[in-house]
Amino acid sequence: MPAQVRDQVRVELDVAERHVTIVECRPPWREDVDGEWTRFPIARLRYTKSTGLWSLYWRDRHLRFHEYDRVPASQSVEDLLAEVDRDPTAIFWG
Numbered sequence: 001m002p003a004q005v006r007d008q009v010r011v012e013l014d015v016a017e018r019h020v021t022i023v024e025c026r027p028p029w030r031e032d033v034d035g036e037w038t039r040f041p042i043a044r045l046r047y048t049k050s051t052g053l054w055s056l057y058w059r060d061r062h063l064r065f066h067e068y069d070r071v072p073a074s075q076s077v078e079d080l081l082a083e084v085d086r087d088p089t090a091i092f093w094g
Contacts, residue, residue: 012039019046020077022084043068043084043092045077056080058091 007027014021022042028035044057044065053073057065068091071083087093 010037011042014041018049019044021045041065045080048073054080056083 010025012023012025014023021044024040024042025037026040027037041059041063043059046055046057047053048055051073052075054075054077055073056068056071058068059065068083070089071080074080084092
C-alpha cells in the first residue's frame with residue numbers, strides 16, 4: 001500500500017493449512033467508535049497437494065468462494081497474485 005493510504009486501508013493474509021485468503025482491512029468508519037478494523041475477504045488461493053498446484057478463487061456477495069476460471073492453476077502463486085492485481089473483470093477489487 002502507498003504510504004499515504006496506510007491509515008485507511010491495508011491488505012492482510014489469513015493462512016490455513018491448504019489455502020491463503022487475501023483480506024482487505026479498513027479502520028472503523030466513525031472516529032468516535034473505538035473498534036476493530038473491518039476485514040473483508042477479497043480472494044483465496046487454494047493448494048492441491050496431489051498436483052502441487054495453486055488455484056485462484058473469487059468471493060461472491062454471500063462470502064462464498066468460487067473458482068476463477070480466467071487463469072489456470074499454477075505452481076507459482078505469483079502468477080495468480082498478478083491476476084488479482086490486474087483484476088481485468090473487477091471481480092476482486094471492484
